[in-house]
Amino acid sequence: MRSYTLIAPAKINLYLEIIGDRPDGYHELIMILQSIDLADQIDLQASVTDKIRVRCDNPQVPSDNSNIAHRAASLMAEEFPEVFAKYGGVDITIHKNIPVAAGLAGGSTNAAAVLIGMNLLWNLGLTQIELEELGAKLGSDVPFCVAGGTAIATGRGEQLSPLPSLDAIYLVLGKYRSLEVSTAWAYKTYRQEFGSSYIRDANSLVSRAEAVHSGSMVKAIVHRDAAQIGQNLHNDLERVVLPIYPQVLQLREVFASAGVLGTMMSGSGPSVFALCESQQQAEQVKFHVEKTIPDEDLELFITRTTTHGIQVRSLV
Ligand SMILES: C[C@@](CO)(OP(=O)(O)O)[C@H](O)COP(=O)(O)OP(=O)(O)OC[C@H]1O[C@@H](n2ccc(N)nc2=O)[C@H](O)[C@@H]1O
Numbered sequence: 001m002r003s004y005t006l007i008a009p010a011k012i013n014l015y016l017e018i019i020g021d022r023p024d025g026y027h028e029l030i031m032i033l034q035s036i037d038l039a040d041q042i043d044l045q046a047s048v049t050d051k052i053r054v055r056c057d058n059p060q061v062p063s064d065n066s067n068i069a070h071r072a073a074s075l076m077a078e079e080f081p082e083v084f085a086k087y088g089g090v091d092i093t094i095h096k097n098i099p100v101a102a103g104l105a106g107g108s109t110n111a112a113a114v115l116i117g118m119n120l121l122w123n124l125g126l127t128q129i130e131l132e133e134l135g136a137k138l139g140s141d142v143p144f145c146v147a148g149g150t151a152i153a154t155g156r157g158e159q160l161s162p163l164p165s166l167d168a169i170y171l172v173l174g175k176y177r178s179l180e181v182s183t184a185w186a187y188k189t190y191r192q193e194f195g196s197s198y199i200r201d202a203n204s205l206v207s208r209a210e211a212v213h214s215g216s217m218v219k220a221i222v223h224r225d226a227a228q229i230g231q232n233l234h235n236d237l238e239r240v241v242l243p244i245y246p247q248v249l250q251l252r253e254v255f256a257s258a259g260v261l262g263t264m265m266s267g268s269g270p271s272v273f274a275l276c277e278s279q280q281q282a283e284q285v286k287f288h289v290e291k292t293i294p295d296e297d298l299e300l301f302i303t304r305t306t307t308h309g310i311q312v313r314s315l316v
């Protein structure tokens with residue numbers, strides 16, 4: 001029986017700008033996405049049955065067909081019915097290290113790993129672009145998780161252009177265990193509160209060009225200038241999440257007071273990251289936060305940016 005183990009990294013958003021709403025209910029975005037080396041492990045095994053089964057060691061994560069890893073396997077079965085009939089089902093085991101509902105694309109990266117793993121398990125020979133296209137059917141962040149590294153994402157987040165990779169910039173990541181933010185809620189609230197300010201005419205396009213700085217962020221990445229990357233972090237969703245979650249705002253302020261290169265909420269939150277000059281600074285910042293916010297509910301991780309997307313670790 002063949003099996004694969006895949007390592008599926010989380011992402012952070014170095015930049016997230018909402019530029020408009022869309023008729024399909026989604027939002028038009030400019031994002032810069034970055035893989036980090038905090039990762040889940042996904043074991044995929046061909047099953048003797050014709051069933052898709054998911055297990056996860058984190059009780060917050062469903063194991064039925066609402067798990068996005070299950071949805072990824074079902075999509076493969078629907079797209080390739082003859083291959084499914086030939087090879088049968090698959091058992092998926094998720095070892096969760098990425099905090100759940102945190103704005104770190106934990107579910108999306110699991111789905112990307114399943115697409116990549118089943119492509120191998122079923123000898124489909126799909127290209128990365130084809131896997132990204134399948135990923136877009138599952139969620140806006142899945143194509144990026146298939147690709148990994150550093151990328152600009154536009155459209156609803158599924159249209160990718162790679163950027164020069166940013167390896168080994170240290171960051172401290174904080175997440176309150178008991179807080180979860182629904183992505184759908186965050187975008188819906190943004191639309192209700194700030195939707196009237198979307199850019200809809202040429203004059204406002206000019207003022208937006210003056211107000212936003214995705215270009216400065218791209219330049220900072222091209223020059224691998226961590227200090228400038230820290231200065232240009234941006235996330236529009238902070239406008240709706242921070243007022244509702246004072247702990248998240250406080251964490252962000254404590255990171256800022258520790259003299260980091262920059263700090264920002266990731267995606268729809270509530271995790272917050274702080275970019276650091278070195279591993280040593282990251283350790284000092286983590287220590288500072290532990291002393292300043294002595295709360296058992298707050299989980300802190302030291303991690304790094306990585307050039308890796310999904311990695312295939314072993315084949316048995
Ligand atoms: C906010 C971001 C930032 O990277 O990620 P997370 O914080 O969830 O990790 C993404 O935009 C999320 O991507 P993803 O989590 O894949 O979202 P999806 O499943 O496609 O969509 C979840 C819901 O978010 C809203 N949504 C998502 C993307 C988008 N461009 N506009 C939206 O309005 C829609 O209401 C949708 O029903």
Ligand SMILES: Nc1ncnc2c1ncn2[C@@H]1O[C@H](COP(=O)(O)OP(=O)(O)O)[C@@H](O)[C@H]1O
Binds near residue numbers: 268
């Ligand atoms: N494989 C999975 N891993 C994590 N969460 C999952 C998974 N499948 C479904 N979910 C559900 O998806 C929701 C969003 O979780 P997650 O993908 O971790 O967050 P985010 O979209 O903020 O990055 C959670 O409510 C969780 O229960």
